[in-house]
Amino acid sequence: MTQKAVLLDEQAIRRALTRIAHEVIEKNKGIENIVLVGIKTRGIYIAKRLAEKITEIEEKEIPVGELDITLYRDDLTKKTDDEEPLVKGSDIPCDITNQKVILVDDVLYTGRTVRAAMDALMDIGRPASIQLAVLVDRGHRELPIRADYVGKNIPTSSSEKIVVELKEVDNIEQVSIFEK
Template sequence: MEKAIVLDEKAIQRALTRIAHEIIERNKGVQSLVLIGIKTRGVYMVTRLADRIEKIEGIRPPVGEVDITMYRDDLSIKADNLEPKLKGTDIDTEINDKTVVLVDDVLYTGRTVRAAMDAIMDQGRPQYIQLAVLVDRGHRELPIRPDYIGKNIPTSNQEQIHVQLTEIDSLDQVSIHTS
C-alpha cells in the first residue's frame, strides 16, 4: 500500500542533475570516469547521468551495466534451487586505473553494492570505485556509504521504497509503501 510519494518527476530530475554536478566537481572533470549502472534501474539512471554530464562538460563518459545475480550472497536462499536469470554484464570500456562510479536506485543493506563491486573487480582493477544512489534509506548491514545521494529517506524495515522510471514503469516517481 502506497504511504507517500517522496520524489516526483521534477525532483528526480533535479537530484540526478545535482549528482552529475557533484561527480564532475569531485573528479575534476570526466576524463578518467566510467559510469556503471547496477541492473535493472541503475542502468536507466546511469544513462540519464551520462546525458547530464555530457550536457554540462561536452564529453560523455563511457557507460556500462553490471548484473550482480551470480555475485549475490543470498543466491541459494532466494533461488529455491531454481536457476537464476542472468541479465548480463556489459562493460565495453577499459576500467583499469579509472574511476568507476557505480549507480543504483536504492541503497538499503549494502549487499547489492558489495556484489556489484565483486563483479567490477572481475572485469579489471579500477583506481577508485564511487557510489551514486537516487535514494539512501539506511539500514546498512555492511560498511558501505554512498558518495552521491539524491535523497536520504529514513525508513523502517517494514517499509519499502519503490522507484519507478519512465523507461520501464511509464512514470518517474519514488514512493514509500507499507506491507
C-alpha cells in the first residue's frame, strides 16, 4: 500500500470531535440519559475524547463504555480452524436499558461492524435509541446504515483504504488514504 495523502492532521481531528460533541448535545437537547460506547479498538479512544469535550461544554460527566464485537462479526466463518478469534471483552459502566446509546467508531465503511455492534448492544440491554458517531465516513455501504454524526465524509474507491492513527494506539495522530 502506498500513502496518497494525509486527510486529517491532529488539529483537524480535534476540530471534528469538538463539532461532533456540540452536535450530540444539540440533537439530544443536553446529555441526559446518554451513554457513549466505543467499538474496539480506536472507537474507544474517540468515544473517550468525545466524552471529554462534552464534559467541557456541559460541565457534567457522561458514561463511556467499550464494546468488543469479535463474536458478532459475520466474517468469523471465513477464518481458518487454526485461528481462534481474540475476544477482549466489553466494558459498559452502566445499564444501557432505556438510555440513548451513541456508538462510536473510527471509520464507517460497509456497515457490517456497526450491525455487529448493535447485535452486541442488544445482548447487553435494550437502549431507548442507538445513534452512530464516526470520525470518517468513506461510503460503500453494504447495509442500510448511516451515521448521525460524521467528522469528515471522504468518498473513496474500493481500491483505497482509510487509515486512522491515534496517539493512544499508534503514537501518531492522523487520518490517511492509501492506494491498495
